[in-house]
Amino acid sequence: MPSPNLNNILKRILKQPTAPFHEYHVRAEIEALLKDCPNVKLKRDKFGNLLATYRNGKSKSKPTWVFAAHMDHPGFVKPEGATKRDDWEFLGGVPQDSVDAGVAKGLRKAKGRIATWNFPVKITPSRIEATACDDLTGCAAIVMTFLELAKLNIQTTVHAVFTRAEEVGWLGAWHLAQKWPFGDDCVFLSIETSRPVNGAVMGGGPVIRVGDRMSIFDREAVAVLMTTAKEQAIRVQRCLLDAGACEATAVQAAGIRSAGISVTLGNYHNLDESRRIAPEYVMMDDVKSMINLLKALVATKHDGIGERTIRERVEMRMAEHAGHFEAGSKLFK
Numbered sequence: 001m002p003s004p005n006l007n008n009i010l011k012r013i014l015k016q017p018t019a020p021f022h023e024y025h026v027r028a029e030i031e032a033l034l035k036d037c038p039n040v041k042l043k044r045d046k047f048g049n050l051l052a053t054y055r056n057g058k059s060k061s062k063p064t065w066v067f068a069a070h071m072d073h074p075g076f077v078k079p080e081g082a083t084k085r086d087d088w089e090f091l092g093g094v095p096q097d098s099v100d101a102g103v104a105k106g107l108r109k110a111k112g113r114i115a116t117w118n119f120p121v122k123i124t125p126s127r128i129e130a131t132a133c134d135d136l137t138g139c140a141a142i143v144m145t146f147l148e149l150a151k152l153n154i155q156t157t158v159h160a161v162f163t164r165a166e167e168v169g170w171l172g173a174w175h176l177a178q179k180w181p182f183g184d185d186c187v188f189l190s191i192e193t194s195r196p197v198n199g200a201v202m203g204g205g206p207v208i209r210v211g212d213r214m215s216i217f218d219r220e221a222v223a224v225l226m227t228t229a230k231e232q233a234i235r236v237q238r239c240l241l242d243a244g245a246c247e248a249t250a251v252q253a254a255g256i257r258s259a260g261i262s263v264t265l266g267n268y269h270n271l272d273e274s275r276r277i278a279p280e281y282v283m284m285d286d287v288k289s290m291i292n293l294l295k296a297l298v299a300t301k302h303d304g305i306g307e308r309t310i311r312e313r314v315e316m317r318m319a320e321h322a323g324h325f326e327a328g329s330k331l332f333k
């Protein structure tokens with residue numbers, strides 16, 4: 001069977017209904033896509049997060065990365081013991097008046113014990129539109145990266161985690177960080193979609209986040225991301241995306257080195273500019289560049305960051321300007 005292409009993967013994952021704590025359709029689809037992938041082993045942790053490790057030979061990138069995307073999206077769930085047909089609770093950060101207006105417009109569609117906004121997946125060469133680009137695009141990008149590594153028979157080791165219940169306070173990521181099933185040399189990398197702020201633009205390449213609303217991220221990890229993008233001529237943006245907080249904040253707070261990359265997102269959490277319920281969208285080029293960056297991170301060797309360290313730079317300058325230092329210093333009284 002030929003391996004699925006990016007459009008297939010996006011379509012298969014983005015069409016799955018999902019909500020906080022009800023990520024089973026998404027998880028099953030990711031498992032189906034990765035189960036026969038060479039060099040990939042799948043595992044579920046006690047919280048229900050899906051863990052995947054790609055291991056081919058003994059090589060590892062430095063650091064060894066743990067790519068992470070969340071499988072939920074703000075949506076309606078049926079509370080335990082609910083009996084009435086209309087007994088829904090909305091979980092995730094969306095203003096209640098917008099939710100109510102969306103329901104009144106008939107945009108809600110139920111499936112079992114969850115209900116989501118009923119928008120179709122639309123994929124064109126330039127754009128991806130769906131109910132839950134956040135963060136099913138991130139899930140799809142990681143799946144595509146793993147399939148490509150296998151197809152190219154790349155010798156490396158990389159982990160991935162597909163988490164539950166991010167939208168209600170990073171619960172899956174928190175569980176992962178408490179148990180941390182990966183090595184001490186591993187760095188957690190949140191793969192997200194985010195509202196463009198502070199100069200970030202849609203279509204300008206994936207954003208290497210220096211931080212989010214609550215934390216700043218590991219400076220060495222951010223440097224490796226920037227250097228890798230530069231070496232591979234991948235267009236990226238480097239910004240503080242502080243319109244929200246991502247799983248890197250939770251995992252870092254638990255003591256694990258963390259960083260984040262985001263694809264900029266239109267209609268964040270299904271709100272258009274007038275706060276009406278609408279499909280989310282991302283730009284295809286941003287997603288493709290992010291996949292290229294993820295591949296480059298694990299497939300190329302970085303001994304250090306491939307550039308002079310800050311210490312080396314300052315020491316070189318000190319040596320270079322020793323004469324000026326002497327000359328000027330003599331004139332201090």
Ligand SMILES: [Zn+2]
Pocket residue numbers: 070134135166192193
């Ligand atoms: Zn998200």
